[in-house]
Amino acid sequence: MHQLLTANGPGRDPGHATVSKVMTAAEAVGRFVTPGATVGMGGQNINRCPTALAHEVVRQGIGDLTVVGCNLSLPVDLLAAAGQIRRTEQGSGNLERYGVLYTWRRKVERGEIEVKDYSHLSMATRFLGGAMGLPFMPTRSLLGSSVLDKHLGDGEVRLLDDPWGAGPVVLLQTLQPDVSLIHASLADTEGNVVIDGVTSHEIDMVRASRYTVVSVEEVVPAGTFGDRPESVTISGAYVSAVVAQPFGAYPTSVYRRYDYDDVEIRGYQEHAKAGDEQVAGWLQKNVLWAKDFEEYLTQRDPDGAVRRALAEQMRSVL
Numbered sequence: 001m002h003q004l005l006t007a008n009g010p011g012r013d014p015g016h017a018t019v020s021k022v023m024t025a026a027e028a029v030g031r032f033v034t035p036g037a038t039v040g041m042g043g044q045n046i047n048r049c050p051t052a053l054a055h056e057v058v059r060q061g062i063g064d065l066t067v068v069g070c071n072l073s074l075p076v077d078l079l080a081a082a083g084q085i086r087r088t089e090q091g092s093g094n095l096e097r098y099g100v101l102y103t104w105r106r107k108v109e110r111g112e113i114e115v116k117d118y119s120h121l122s123m124a125t126r127f128l129g130g131a132m133g134l135p136f137m138p139t140r141s142l143l144g145s146s147v148l149d150k151h152l153g154d155g156e157v158r159l160l161d162d163p164w165g166a167g168p169v170v171l172l173q174t175l176q177p178d179v180s181l182i183h184a185s186l187a188d189t190e191g192n193v194v195i196d197g198v199t200s201h202e203i204d205m206v207r208a209s210r211y212t213v214v215s216v217e218e219v220v221p222a223g224t225f226g227d228r229p230e231s232v233t234i235s236g237a238y239v240s241a242v243v244a245q246p247f248g249a250y251p252t253s254v255y256r257r258y259d260y261d262d263v264e265i266r267g268y269q270e271h272a273k274a275g276d277e278q279v280a281g282w283l284q285k286n287v288l289w290a291k292d293f294e295e296y297l298t299q300r301d302p303d304g305a306v307r308r309a310l311a312e313q314m315r316s317v318l
Contacts, residue, residue: 018222020189021242025056025215025293028241032179032211033062036086040127040175040205041069041076042182043252045096046260047198049073050183052215052248052293057181058082059288068175070120070201074252074265075181077101077272078287081279085113089175091120098265102272103279116156117147122172124201129174130208138169179240180209183249184233185257186218191239192225192232197255203234211240215248217257247297247307256318258310264300 023031033039039057043049054075057065063084067076072093079085081103088108093101107113118126121141129137142148142157148170151157158171182205185196193214195202206212214234219242225232251264271282290296301307 018190020222021191021236021239022189022219023241023243025052025243025245026060028213028243029053029056029060029062032213032240033057033060033181034178035062036064037062037178038066038068038175040177040180040209041067041072042180042200042202042205043069043073043075043249044071044198044200045073045094046098046252046265048183048195048249048254049075049252050181050215050248051075051078051250051252052183052245053181053213053243054078055287055290055293055296058084058283059290068123068177069205070123072101072104074101074268077103077268078283080104080107080113081272081276081283082287087114087116089116089118089123091118091123095265095269098269099273102269103276106276117150118142118172119145119147120201122170123175124204126172126175127201127204127208129172130176131204134174136171136173138171140169142170143168175205175208177205177209179211179213180206181213181215182206183215183245183254185216185254186220187214187216187239187242188220188224188236189222189242191236191242193234193236193239194225194231195233196257199233206234206238209238212238213241213243214239215243215245217246217248217254219244245293248293250297250307250310253310253314255314257314258307259313259317261306261310 064086066087068089070091072090108115119141125137125139162169182202184193187193251261253260271278
């Protein structure tokens with residue numbers, strides 16, 4: 001089991017031994033993602049999805065998963081296509097302008113995946129409560145909605161009056177995932193993570209999780225953030241494994257690194273919308289066939305021209 005390490009702050013004993021958390025995706029997923037696990041999914045819509053880690057979960061065939069997050073995106077549709085999801089709990093599931101998660105939706109409609117709908121705010125609140133070690137959290141999110149009515153009928157939430165007279169509040173069960181998967185801009189070898197741009201629910205989700213695997217665009221040496229600890233978004237104390245994978249969120253974007261690939265996302269959605277057989281063929285050709293994510297990237301973009309263009313497109317708007 002990995003040692004938990006705090007950020008390498010100023011004044012640290014220079015003789016203190018460091019423990020590298022850097023692993024391959026195959027090693028990290030094989031160690032921390034287990035059958036039947038509750039998996040916290042990072043990313044949001046077409047931004048910074050942990051695609052490389054999701055590919056590896058598919059390749060290893062780890063199933064019976066419960067996947068939780070705010071907006072479940074492309075990684076969840078891939079796992080649904082592979083038949084590895086039992087249940088999801090989420091605020092939504094879509095790819096914004098590119099439509100719904102077609103495979104996930106079909107399987108939900110057929111009763112093959114159990115689904116629990118929440119608002120984005122209520123999911124974020126559940127992760128916050130989990131990070132604080134609480135069994136439930138109060139919120140006013142869901143009040144007046146049919147989603148609340150459904151949860152009250154199922155016994156999933158409680159409704160009570162504020163004892164100080166401020167009206168009704170909803171009590172939500174908190175979430176503590178077995179493992180969370182996220183993609184970030186960079187990390188040092190001890191697991192101190194920097195996320196550029198929007199962080200959404202991920203910080204609290206990671207803090208609530210038993211284990212966290214983070215893939216990053218770049219790994220830097222231990223101590224890199226010693227003179228600027230404020231730049232660290234997530235302390236290495238919460239990170240179990242670091243996977244170096246440039247373009248690990250492709251075809252979604254990473255702020256300051258590269259834009260999303262419109263052509264690749266549309267291509268996947270066409271297969272997913274067409275039906276189970278078509279998306280299974282896409283999965284076989286692009287994920288199961290490849291030995292790792294790097295091979296997938298090379299297959300889709302042999303000379304790197306697409307990736308260079310996406311990086312330049314991002315630079316042009318900064």
